[in-house]
Amino acid sequence: MNRDQIIQTLQNILPMEEGQILVNAPMDCRTGFRAGGKADLLIVLQNCDHLGEVLQVLRQEGMPVFVMGNGSNLLVRDGGIRGAVIQIGKDASQIRVEGERIFVSAGAMLSAIGSKAAEAGLDGFVFASGIPGTFGGAIVMNAGAYGGEMKDVVESVDVLTPQGEKKTLSVEELDFSYRHSVIAQKGYVVLGGVIHLQKGDKEQIRSQMRELAEKRRNSQPLQYPSCGSTFKRPAGFFAAKLIDDAGLKGLQVGGAQVSEKHAGFIVNTGNATATDILQLIRLVQEKVQQAFGVWLEPEIRIVGEDGSTL
Numbered sequence: 001m002n003r004d005q006i007i008q009t010l011q012n013i014l015p016m017e018e019g020q021i022l023v024n025a026p027m028d029c030r031t032g033f034r035a036g037g038k039a040d041l042l043i044v045l046q047n048c049d050h051l052g053e054v055l056q057v058l059r060q061e062g063m064p065v066f067v068m069g070n071g072s073n074l075l076v077r078d079g080g081i082r083g084a085v086i087q088i089g090k091d092a093s094q095i096r097v098e099g100e101r102i103f104v105s106a107g108a109m110l111s112a113i114g115s116k117a118a119e120a121g122l123d124g125f126v127f128a129s130g131i132p133g134t135f136g137g138a139i140v141m142n143a144g145a146y147g148g149e150m151k152d153v154v155e156s157v158d159v160l161t162p163q164g165e166k167k168t169l170s171v172e173e174l175d176f177s178y179r180h181s182v183i184a185q186k187g188y189v190v191l192g193g194v195i196h197l198q199k200g201d202k203e204q205i206r207s208q209m210r211e212l213a214e215k216r217r218n219s220q221p222l223q224y225p226s227c228g229s230t231f232k233r234p235a236g237f238f239a240a241k242l243i244d245d246a247g248l249k250g251l252q253v254g255g256a257q258v259s260e261k262h263a264g265f266i267v268n269t270g271n272a273t274a275t276d277i278l279q280l281i282r283l284v285q286e287k288v289q290q291a292f293g294v295w296l297e298p299e300i301r302i303v304g305e306d307g308s309t310l
């Protein structure tokens, strides 16, 4: 099939209200840094109901597929993405509370899950409610903050395997570790999952959420586009402290800057290209290596063509 025929086949599968198919789609408006190139084909799904069929068509046609959530940890190189990107939309309606468990779909935003948990008087998810990602992205990354990680609250995760089979994975099978789970390495797509929390006091939970939101506002450069912490925490160190101690706050390549407010964040001050950001990442890695002998690994996911040898 040629591209038009593939699009026609996908349109036949997807009811209008459940999916949008865009050709040559800019990815800057869909990723945290607000930079980067275009995707050949972008399929935005409102939920995962037709995901299996869509993937089957794309794979049969030999089209490379990349699945994303909210794009808050994603940098697309300036040359863009060849093949198809599937963005799993923020279908917040698919969050269901039953007793101490919350059943969520992959596109549910952590903030929406956090609000539902608080409303139901369920404690244990406060750490995640300020992370601007979807459940799917947070499972892939084992996202964490303020002493909590997804691995502490997840009971099971439903995935689609590369062979199109649905599977439910236990926490053990997810093989969580720092900013890692088995999902990416096995090529799974997260469909949804179950979060298990404990009963708590609604007002106390809400007050803790406000407190952590305030902490984020005070310590993070939220007025600029970014993907949060650019680098992973190296064993025995803090990336932000190493970068700060190396005197790199404010260092700039084009429109990309090491934040003056939080050295762990690289921000787009307005007109950064993905290449600016990648060059700044490399410069920071080299300078921290020279100063302290520690090589910083990016935490952000870098995809697409062009520009860098990272």
Ligand SMILES: Cc1cc2nc3c(=O)[nH]c(=O)nc-3n(C[C@H](O)[C@H](O)[C@H](O)COP(=O)(O)OP(=O)(O)OC[C@H]3O[C@@H](n4cnc5c(N)ncnc54)[C@H](O)[C@@H]3O)c2cc1C
Residues within 6 Å of the ligand: 032, 066, 067, 068, 069, 070, 071, 072, 073, 074, 088, 106, 130, 131, 132, 133, 134, 135, 136, 137, 138, 139, 140, 141, 142, 143, 144, 145, 183, 184, 188, 189, 190, 191, 220, 222, 226, 227, 228, 229, 301
């Ligand atoms: C201001 C700011 C603050 C942040 N603070 C934190 C923080 O405190 N802690 C933290 O851990 N992170 C933080 N982040 C980073 C980011 O929000 C998290 O990593 C988040 O979990 C990513 O979710 P996402 O939906 O945006 O994923 P995306 O960025 O869209 O994707 C991330 C990865 O997950 C994969 N993926 C996404 N959805 C699926 C799916 N359904 N199936 C298979 N693969 C999928 C993608 O292919 C990609 O590899 C922050 C980012 C910003 C911008």
